[in-house]
Amino acid sequence: MARLNIQSERVQELISDKVIPLLLAAGSIASLTKTLNDALRNAGAAGTLHPNRLHALLSNDIARGLNEATIDLAEQAASFALAGDNTIPDRATKALQDLQAEAQRLHLFAGAAPEELTQRLGIPPAVAYRLLHGQSLATDSAQPLIGKATDELTERRQEPPDWSYQDIAVLRCVEAFSRRPSGRAGLILPTGAGKTRTALRIVLTMLNKAADAKAPTYWVTHRRNLREQAHRELQKLVSDGHEQLPADRLLELANRIKFVMVGDLTPLLEGAAVKPALIVVDEAHHAAAPSYQPVFANPWAAPVLLLTATPNRGDQLPIGIDEIAFTITYRELAERRAVLTPTFLDFPVDDFDWSSVAVADLADYVIDRTSTEFTKTLVLAPRVDRVEEFYQALVERLPEDHPLEVEDIGYVHGAGNSLGIGNEDFLARFASKPRAVLISAQLLLEGFDDPGINTVVLTYPSTSIIRLMQAAGRCVRYAPGKRHAYVVQARNDSIAYHFDQRWLYQEIDDFLRPQLQDVEYGSLGELRERVTKLLQIHNVDPAAGARVLNRLATVTPGETCRLFLYGLPFFGTEEEFATEARWGALLESSESSVLLRSIFNSFCAIGADLSDPSDFLLRDGAAHGVNKDLAPGSRWLEMMGLLTASYFAKREVHGPSAIESPGSRPYRANGATTWLKYITCSFRPAVPPALAEFLRDCHNATQIEAEYLDGPTRYAAAVKVPLPLGGAEAFLLNELSQAELDAATTALRGQLADAEPREQFSVLAGFIAGSNHRSLPNRLLSRAEFLLTAPDRAVRILKLNDTTHHETKEVDHA
Known part of the structure; x- marks a missing residue:
């Protein structure tokens, strides 16, 4: 053939x-x-x-x-x-x-x-x-996107992560132990944030400060692979060096760190000659187990650092944290480029029993995507037998000319792996492969670190975004050159709660499942109208609503703000709830964001199970200036209302049972709570089409649109100049600034025309240095060379007082 x-x-x-x-x-x-x-x-x-x-x-x-x-x-x-x-x-x-x-x-x-x-x-x-x-497709709608591809188009250099949050975490934890020498401080860092290295830096700092030069630190864990991982990270840290400690001192301190299994801790503590400088509990969400009691009952009353990505246990047992010294969200980690923001993909299933047909369909899906964007994939299964079933299906359905070979597919669980070797050796071999598929049970959710993984497939339902992201964290870790991460979720909403991907971009804890809503506004006036309507339809007390609207006045054009609504007691029927229920309200703006999020997240982290949160607020509110104040409308009473509603939300969503009340609330299993709503108000400008199109390639388009909408009649022109690597930066000019720009470019054109070609750069530099056009931004003036010719001015200057204002009136009228 x-x-x-x-x-x-x-x-x-x-x-x-x-x-x-x-x-x-x-x-x-x-x-x-x-x-x-x-x-x-x-x-x-x-x-x-x-x-x-x-x-x-x-x-x-x-x-x-x-x-x-x-x-x-x-x-x-x-x-x-x-x-x-x-x-x-x-x-x-x-x-x-x-x-x-x-x-x-x-x-x-x-x-x-x-x-x-x-x-x-x-x-x-x-x-x-x-x-x-731009070659023809049958749809006849393809246009060249970037022009002719040339060798000059090179990949943009990826900016390195900003790891400075780890410095803050070290400082906060050390300060917590200074306040409470025998305290139990929590360090909560999501998977991929570098919690082991951060904790080791805290240990070294505590050892360096310890009065007793022989005081050890005990690093306690319940799994050998976690112990080995922590030891390897310490070796790497010592090899990399420490900015504030000389090499010999760093090595001496590192030798005082003892990595121990939890079952071996009691004889070490009882036989110790000196008080430990610190005890670290790795993966501390396990600390509610009886085997960890020696940590908290240690005869030395040594301070304890509880290290975890998931402070809330599924059984809601407390893990012993007195104070959360530091925590950070995935959103901030993504903004700092420490982790990738994953793309969430759904794989619909009839149930989570996985029939042979469903297993085959999943295998085909994974095989299809691993030939393209899924470069290294981790499939997580709920049981050992399911692990091997998925593995067999993938091997059997792998085509001959697929980029993966059969040897690139493997499984591992507590009882063994597909190669029949030790699990540590197996994982090391898998980590060395650039492309592969690994199927595992929960074994890999703790202590496994392979930054090359860019895809995680979850075949079981998750009950919390924290737990979801603990699994997903295997693919979001930073690695040089890594651009994408994917999380594939088996999904059936009638059986299990399915989280909205928007949770990745929220700064509040998802533990209580507040309802998420989005509101868009195009001007501050529209924002006020929308918030006023929300307050009205939620029957917010007029005095509380007035406080929200007063705080809304501090919001600047283009800023994102959030309305936190918390439920009040309701005595009606379920059908009346939507129209008759009353709510309290708090506005989260840039000024109050840290306060609200820190207190709410800390309350969630300890389980939100305090029917009277006053003692908690006395302790955690003081750091943010929230002191006990029973005057009507005080911040204290507002936060008490939010935390009390949070307690009811916890009982509603997680049990042990909902609080009995005369009324009925329309809570549905696997759904969001009826006690909390978190409404994000985002700026979405409605600018004239001509201006929107003009700003399309400008990095600061949102800012310019906000300024324009705040006072359209103030501006006579919009100007943009090119950025060095592509795109442009825009400026709005009033009539005076536009006249000065015209004068400046006319003068510059004249000077350049009179100069020899070899002198033009000097003339340009001299003009910019000696310019006295004070109403023009320096960033615009320094790029004035791009506004000199008629063709350049035609595409880079837009007059606003003619077409755009007219368009705005037409749109408003319509």
Whole structure:
């Protein structure tokens, strides 16, 4: 049978005219394969197409070929599919438009290379090539996104993470032990944040400060792999060096750290000659177990650092934290580039029993995606037998020409692994592979660190975003060059609670499942109107509502603020709840955000199970200036209302049972609480279309739009100048500034015209240095060379007092 190169005219026509439109309409290779095979079966035709053949067809690899029979079958199936569904062209066009918009956004500000865009968009190379080069697709809507691809387009250098939060964590924990020499301080760092290294730095600081030069620190854990991981991290820390400790002192302190199993701690403490400087409990959410009692009952009354990513246990038993010294959210970690923000993908299931058909479907899905964007995948299963079942399905369904080999798929659980070697050696081999699939049970959720993993597949329901992210944390860890992370969740909302991805961008704890709502506003006046309406429909007391609106006056144009609504006692029927229930309200602005989030999150971290939270608020509120004050409208009473509602929310969502009350609340199992609502008010400008289009490539478009909407009639023109790597920076000018810009550019043009070409850079530098145009921003004036010619001015200056104001009036009138 003859083989056809995929660059041949016949194959290229098949790809452009049929396969790519079908792929765009289907959404993935797996769905495309099903569409084509269904079309063959419906037409009574023989033969089956496999995903690996379609991957090869769309690889854009000039060295690859397919046999003629495969091409014949693909042409036949594609023709049947297109003839049988007349909605495909429209769906493909819509998908292509979305793809173009996303590619434009990704490319806009840094000149990203086509290869990077291909990876980030998750599209086959053949689609990317046509899209980026503007070649025709059957949808006739492709336009070149970045012009001709050239060797000058290089990948943007990835900025390194900002690890300074670890310095803050060390300082806060040491300060906590200074206040409470025998205290139990909690260090809560999500998976991927570097909690082991941070804790070791705290240990070294405490040892360095200890009065007794022989005082040890005991690092306590319940698993050997956790002990070995901590020891390896200490060796790495010593090797890297410490800014404030010389090498010999660092080594001496490191030798005083003893890594012990929890069962071995009692004889060490009883036989110790000196008081320990510190006891560290690793993975401290296990500390409610009886085996950890020697830690808290130690005869030396030594301070205890409880280290965890998940302070809330599923059984709600306390883990012994007196004070949370430091915690941080995934949102801030992502903003600091310490972790990646994952893309959440759903895999719908009828139930979580995993029939043989469901297992096969999941295997096909994983195999399909591991040929493209899932480079290194961890599949987490609920039981040992399920681990091996998933493994067997993946091995059996792996096609011959897939990028992975059978040896790249493995499983590991407490009883062994697919290679029949020690689990530590197995994991080391897996970590060395650049691409692989590993199936495991809960074994890997603690103490396993492979930054190369970029995908986690969860096959069981999760009950908290914290626990979800503990698992997902295996793929979000920072690694040089790593761009994407994916979390695939088996999903059935009727059986288990499914978290909105928006929780990743919230700063508040999800433990009590507050209802999340989003409100958009285009001006401060509109924001006030929307908040006023929310207060009214939630029957907020007028005095409390007035306080919220007064605080709203401090919000600046473009700022995000949040309304925290907390439930009050309700005595009506379930049907009356939506209209009759009364709520309290707090406004979270930039001024109060740290206060509200810190107190609320700390209350959640200790279980939110205090019916009278006054003692808690006395302790934790003082640090934020919240002191006991029973005057009406005081911050103290507001926070007491929020925390009391939080207590009821805990009972409603987690039990042990809801509080009995005369009324009925419409709580549904696996849903959000009826006691708390967290409403995010985000600025979404409604600017004139001409200005919005003008600002489309400007990095500060949101700021400029906010300034414009705050007083449209004040501005005469918008100006933008190019940034060094792509995109632009914009400025708004009033009439005086616009006149000065015209005068400045006219003068500069004249000086440059009179100068010899070799002198023009000197003339430009001298003009900028000697300019006295005080109403013009220096950042604009320093780029005035890009506003000198008529064509440049036509695309970089927009007059506002003609078209845009007129457009605004028309939009407002409509």
